[in-house]
Amino acid sequence: MSAQAAAYRQRLFRTGASDTLPITLRHQRIYILPTRLGLAMASVVLLMLVASVNYRLSLGYALSFILTGLFASCLLNAYRNLSGIELREITAEDCFAPGPLAFRVEVGCQDTRKRYSVEIGTAHTAALTDIEPGSSGVATLHAEQVERGQHKLGRLTIASSFPLGLWRSWAYVHTPVDSYVYPTPETPAAPFPPVAGTSEKATQANGLRSRATHSGDFDSLRNWQPTDSPGSVAWKAVAKGKGWYSKDFASATQDEALLLRWDELPASMPLEQRLSRLCAWIVQARAQSRACRVVMPGIESINLQGGQMLRLMRYLATIDRDADDRT
């Protein structure tokens, strides 16, 4: 019985994040109730009707009924304004605390009716948009002042009080969309910790061995990208017809590789501050394209490329707030 109740709850209020996109709003999902203005107008119409009855005002009846007809057509149009709206994609981009965090909801409709003043929002934020027929638009939900961590989008409410604000129609859509908010990078950033290779601690086990570098020498070839400078193109390979490659000088042209260890951060610093500092270092290292290795309990990142970087940052974002005693 409780399972059934839960199923009804899910169907009525979409409490669980179990919808899969794309979703087209139909009558199964659309709710309509009068707004406060609608209730006020309705009571005025009732008052008018009572006056018309008592004074036998035929035109009073007519006026009240015209307004009642307006209510009815608004109800129909409130439904039609939401029905047929298609939620195509919801994406979220990670950001640094304190935000703003942006969820992008791609909406559209395939029929020929324009949708007016559609409010797409969650419990915390909302965006208002019109949807042109046959096209798709993006509503961006901004959340200001977000804290570090994993943020769920939560249940989306697609609502509208079109056409006259007498009725409010709405629908719930709940899809599992997450966004990660990274720690705030420390400003100004603290200087990098001493690089192992240039110091006397060269013998340290975890240090990266420095490589002798020669100008023009390169580590590897990677796929050419339009942004690469002409000097880095592997022209020999191009001439041989092997395709376009770029020479990767990353580790060669930069300073010695960095080693960022969580354990080396002063344990007396609060957790958030330590995270901020580490985050600032990582961001800076990536901006300078320095080779960098991050070692933390539970994760080890050997460079700051693509997936590695994302994994690392999301790990930083989700470190338990209460785990201050982590060593």
Add this chain to the structure above:
Amino acid sequence: MTGKPAATNLLGTQAIQLLACMVLLAQLPMMFHVPLWLSIPSMLIVLCRVVKIDNSIISNPVLTGSLTLAGAIAIFVSYGHVLQRDPCIAFLFMLTGFKLAETRFRNDATLLVILCALLLLTQFFYWQSIVAAVLTLPGVVLIGLCLFQLQRHPMQWHRREAVNITAKLFLQGMPVALILFLAVPRLNPAGWGDGSSATTGLSDKMSIGSVSELVKSPEVAMRVEFDDKIPSPWQRYWRGPVLSGFDGSNWFALPSSYTRGRPAGAIEPDARVTDSTNYKVTMSPSYQRWLPVLDTPITAPVVLGSTAPATLNRERVADSAKRLTRNTQYTAKSGLSDRFSANAPGPEYLITTASNPQTRNFAAQLRARTNDDEALIQHLMQWYNQQAYHYTLAPQAINSDNAIDDFMFDTRQGFCEHFASSFVFILRAAGIPARVVTGYLGGEQNGEYMIVRQSDAHAWAEAYLNGNWVRFDPTAAVAPERVNQGIESIADATSSLARFLPKSVTLRWDAMNYAWQRLIIDFDRSSQTMLWKWLGIEQIRGWMIVATVFGLILIPLSLLNFLNKIKRRPAQTPVERQWRLFCQRMTQNGFTRETGESAAAYVERIGSEWPTHRCALDTVLNLYHDGQFSESGSADAASHQRIARAMKQARRSIRPPG
């Protein structure tokens, strides 16, 4: 859902302007129904905002508050009471203007819309003419527009789009409104609502000058449709209150004549009545009880839609059971004769006063000449005709105790009431029972019906001769054109506006008003019953109305839904169907088509797994492409079918290896 900052609720200039237009249009029909000292300033404030004059001084809350208070006090002083309908309406009128002046935010605006909706209704307490309805419509549309604009508030809105959408909403709502108007049962509430003590038309009291006041009014007293015979102009005497009492200056209805003499219809048919006519009267509210009937009524009129029967009293005044506070329809039958038989009247019809000695003398002289009552009356009529009596609407004022003396022998100019009252006075002084009858004389035929106006008000006399009450009209002896050609033959009697318009225009306008009155304003329970009868329903029940309304809403809705469903599912060609089946089958075998994967890539992927079926797979793919993209594929149904059949065969030949 989220608390929006106050700034987004601030209305722009365009919005304020639109609101101001709405208020102005809602106030416009009420303008002349509230005192001008109230309506003009109130509307000027609104006008300021329409033309974008910054009236930040007016919108100062302290000033607005004190102005409102001052207005409320002024209304109280002017009306004398507060908690009644009229002062409340005046206050609402004023409040709407001031509310607009201080409107800055969205919440104020919604309140304003509600006030305007109420204000639009209030005018119907005062008038329900075609003009009222026409003046209301723009206000209603503006209410819709303002609501739309408030709903769109933070977003941009375009005037044309807004107008289109609002107009569409109203049009969609019209069928619902129409059905509700026709089908919602009209109640007949008991009593309250008839509060107005206004009196129009004749009353049961006549003093010199009271009728000539009425003659200035072009208002329609009643409209009459005759079943068969339309009476000649000299027969159009509409009998109203009979005034038998006299106190020296005023004629009044005797209380005894107001108690109902005989029950309805009990007046015995007069054998001599050979010429009679049936007719239906639509009477404007008179706030009196009596019903004008053509002289002389034979039976009591039947008031349509009323349970209380009307009666004819012994003075043959038709008396409805209650005051006529709204338009009343009744049918009646009258004989077209100037006399009716009655029992000998009591002494009250001989009462005169001691005043007017000259007139009494004159009566005595007449009596001395002849003993025959009829001959005496003939002499008197000749006297009026031959002496220099002058019929005028503007006689010299007479202010004396002997008013009749002054009129008869001094000023010699007067109006119907002068002639009638002096005539009756003389007859009574000569010993002939007589009384004054008031009512209307005339009526103008307009197409199928006759209009009787307040300006047709008239007074004449009745004398008791040989067992009959006989009608005498001394005015006819003085000014026969009044009888034959109507009041308009007398100069400056018509209303000033009507004089500028051609006769046909005013008559057509009246015909429209009459139709409006009958079809819209007087639409009530009895009209509803007739409507249901006409539709073949004997007894309307609540569930029928509910079913009709819901049916009319639900049927189009479900139709719409059905059409949408058809539209949503595009027609599938046989080739597409085969391809879909193929994909389904492959999915069952573990080859799910990725989103965005082309048909060719998909088949290639399957082919690399099942090399033995590569040939059949390619056939399916080629046929699919043929059917889908070749020009013949979409045009020629037969070849399309052939391709589909080939695809089916190829599809069937593919079986999972092993």
